[in-house]
Amino acid sequence: MKNAMISFSKRVLTAGILGLFSAGSLFAASSTLNDYFYETGKILPNTLKISISETVTFNDNYNEGTPADAHSAWEFSTDVNIDLYRTLSNVTYGLQGSVGWNHYHNSPREAEPDIDLSPYVEFAQDKGNLMLSGGVTYQDETLSNSDRRFAKYYDAVIRAAYDLNSHERYGAIISGDYNYQYYTDSEFDNKDNAKYGISLAPYYIVSPKTKVGIRFGYQRTDYRSNREHDDLEELYMNLFVNYRVSLKMNMTAEAGATRSSYVGGPSSGTTGDDDISPNYRMGLTYNMLSNLIFTLMLSHNPEDSFELNSRGLTINNESRLGVTWILNPKLRLSQSVAAILKDEKNSTWDSTQYEYDVRLDYALRERLNLYTGYTYTTTHFKYEDDSNFKSNEITLGVNWTF
Numbered sequence: 001m002k003n004a005m006i007s008f009s010k011r012v013l014t015a016g017i018l019g020l021f022s023a024g025s026l027f028a029a030s031s032t033l034n035d036y037f038y039e040t041g042k043i044l045p046n047t048l049k050i051s052i053s054e055t056v057t058f059n060d061n062y063n064e065g066t067p068a069d070a071h072s073a074w075e076f077s078t079d080v081n082i083d084l085y086r087t088l089s090n091v092t093y094g095l096q097g098s099v100g101w102n103h104y105h106n107s108p109r110e111a112e113p114d115i116d117l118s119p120y121v122e123f124a125q126d127k128g129n130l131m132l133s134g135g136v137t138y139q140d141e142t143l144s145n146s147d148r149r150f151a152k153y154y155d156a157v158i159r160a161a162y163d164l165n166s167h168e169r170y171g172a173i174i175s176g177d178y179n180y181q182y183y184t185d186s187e188f189d190n191k192d193n194a195k196y197g198i199s200l201a202p203y204y205i206v207s208p209k210t211k212v213g214i215r216f217g218y219q220r221t222d223y224r225s226n227r228e229h230d231d232l233e234e235l236y237m238n239l240f241v242n243y244r245v246s247l248k249m250n251m252t253a254e255a256g257a258t259r260s261s262y263v264g265g266p267s268s269g270t271t272g273d274d275d276i277s278p279n280y281r282m283g284l285t286y287n288m289l290s291n292l293i294f295t296l297m298l299s300h301n302p303e304d305s306f307e308l309n310s311r312g313l314t315i316n317n318e319s320r321l322g323v324t325w326i327l328n329p330k331l332r333l334s335q336s337v338a339a340i341l342k343d344e345k346n347s348t349w350d351s352t353q354y355e356y357d358v359r360l361d362y363a364l365r366e367r368l369n370l371y372t373g374y375t376y377t378t379t380h381f382k383y384e385d386d387s388n389f390k391s392n393e394i395t396l397g398v399n400w401t402f
Contacts (some may be wrong), residue, residue, distance in 0.1 A: 005149075021387065032175040033201055034283060035216060036131050036161040037122060037242045039253045051082040053098075053395035062107055062376070063148050064389045072105035077114055081399070082110035090124040097135070109150060113138050127166040134158040143191075145342070145379055146349040146387060148306035151191070153183040153393040173213075174203040191306075192224035211242045215254065221304060230311065232279050232304050236279065250288050254278035258314040260302050260313055272313030272345040291326035310347035317341040349381035359395075369399040 055077040062073035081099030097117035104111070130140040136156045157179040165171040179195040180322045197220065203213025208372040214237065221232040238256030243249070259276045262268045288296055303376040305314040322336035338355040359373035378390035 007023035019249055028314060031161040032161050032177045033173060033199065033254075034252045034281070035133055035159060036163065036173060036175065037061070037244070038250060038283070038285075039131060039133065040122065040129065040163075045085075046087060047082075047085040049162040049283050049401055051081045051399050051401040053077075053081060053100075053399040055079070055395060057395045059391055059393045061389065061391035062144065063150070064379070065148060066387060066389055066390050068317060070389075071107075071393075073109075074105040075102060075107075077102050079114055091123040091312075092120075092124070094120045096169070102140075106365075109140065112140055112152065115154075127164065129163040129165065131161045131163075132159070143188075144308065144349075144383070145353065145381070146304040146310075147306070149187075151183055151188045152185060153188070153191075156180050156182075168205070170199065170202070170204050173380055174212050175199050175201070188230040189289075190223070190225050193221055193222045193229070195219065197234075201295060203240075209244055212240070215256070222325075226265040227288055228311075230267035231263040232267075233261045234302070238279070249285070251282070251284040253280070253284075257282045262312065267312045270312040271379055272302070275302075275313070277313075277315065293324040294321070296325075297320040305344055307346070307347055307349040310344060310349060312346040313347060317325050317343075332361040334359045334361075347380075348383040351379055352382070353377065353379040358395050367401045369401070371395075371399070372395045 019069045024155050031165070048231075055075075056280060057075040057077070059075070060072045060073065062075075063069070063071060065071065071207060077100060079098040081098040085295075095117065098114065099117065100114040105322055117137075118133070120133045121131070123130040123338050133158050134152065138152070138154055139152055140152045143151050148155045148391040157177065159177045161175040162172055163171060176198045177196065181191070181193050183189060185193050196210040197218055199215050199217030201213050201215040203211045205211055217236050217238075219236075220236045223231060235260040236256055238254040240252065240254035243251045256279060257276050258279045259274070260272060262270070262273050267273060279301050281301070282297070284295045286296075288294055299316070299318045301316050303314050303316050307314070318338070318340045320336060320338040322334065324332065324334045326332050334357075336355075336357045336401040338353075338357075340353040342349070342351050342353075344350050352389040356376045357373065359371060361369060361371045363369050364390070373393075373395040375393040376390070377393075378388075380388050380394070
């Protein structure tokens with residue numbers, strides 16, 4: 001029983017870390033440095049699990065419209081899931097994610113693929129470590145809080161980080177990333193974009209558990225056309241700290257400033273263009289007890305706005321707190337709360353969104369897992385009260401591991 005609890009705890013912690021820092025989940029393309037610290041900090045046994053799952057979801061406001069426009073719908077998802085982690089000599093590799101199919105009832109949305117895959121490879125060498133990671137997802141979601149049209153797109157990301165750590169007291173991490181978003185419907189062709197960036201992060205090893213450093217970076221966003229958005233260049237400088245205490249605690253935090261500049265087009269000269277804005281981001285996983293795990297995410301970043309009829313900059317603030325409680329080897333309860341604040345610089349679509357998620361997993365058999373969940377979302381606009389909306393979502397599912 002004790003060994004089963006320890007094994008279950010490690011799986012939960014692993015899922016929490018990967019969910020927290022997977023592609024696009026927290027820091028978008030600028031997360032390469034954070035991904036490197038968390039991926040190399042994991043201590044996991046070799047794993048190979050393949051499973052199939054069926055999930056049924058009911059949402060009382062599937063397009064999250066105003067109360068007068070609220071419309072309920074059902075979603076059915078069938079997925080094949082993979083969880084692979086292997087260490088061979090000086091090479092570590094992994095693959096997590098799922099591939100499946102979604103279909104809907106009482107909804108105008110068509111059946112579509114469900115893709116979410118994240119590969120990872122690390123090469124350990126005498127003079128440094130090389131990490132290659134990435135992911136590909138297929139999304140079908142509303143464009144923004146104010147633009148409620150559903151848009152289908154592929155989101156692919158490639159990340160690389162090389163850690164020059166041959167000296168016992170200091171080192172440097174060179175990282176680069178490329179992120180491409182392709183919208184499948186011709187209606188949204190103008191939103192196709194590619195983001196790419198590079199950064200240099202020299203650091204000093206304070207102790208075996210702590211690294212501190214400074215990061216200099218450049219990132220550019222190129223759109224397929226400038227009819228709706230303009231190309232964006234960003235320069236940033238951040239101080240960072242990585243604090244790692246085995247599986248008990250792992251934290252990466254950084255703060256600094258970003259200069260955002262639009263390259264031509266109507267966004268050039270708008271509010272926020274050529275401004276220097278503060279940024280910060282932090283991710284923390286804390287295994288308080290063998291059966292109690294906390295995760296915390298905080299971020300404050302300038303971003304390109306996707307709100308309705310809006311060009312230029314927005315400041316995005318996001319805070320998330322999650323807790324996973326393993327009641328016993330068969331039962332696991334996960335909860336999270338989040339607040340997302342958007343400060344639009346060139347429109348009246350400033351908003352505050354609150355989310356609450358709860359999920360209960362029950363291992364009915366050794367290979368059979370049942371789960372149920374509930375999500376509540378409410379969004380308030382600072383200047384457009386008539387567009388406020390909320391939604392309730394209930395999920396039931398079953399998972400079979402081979």
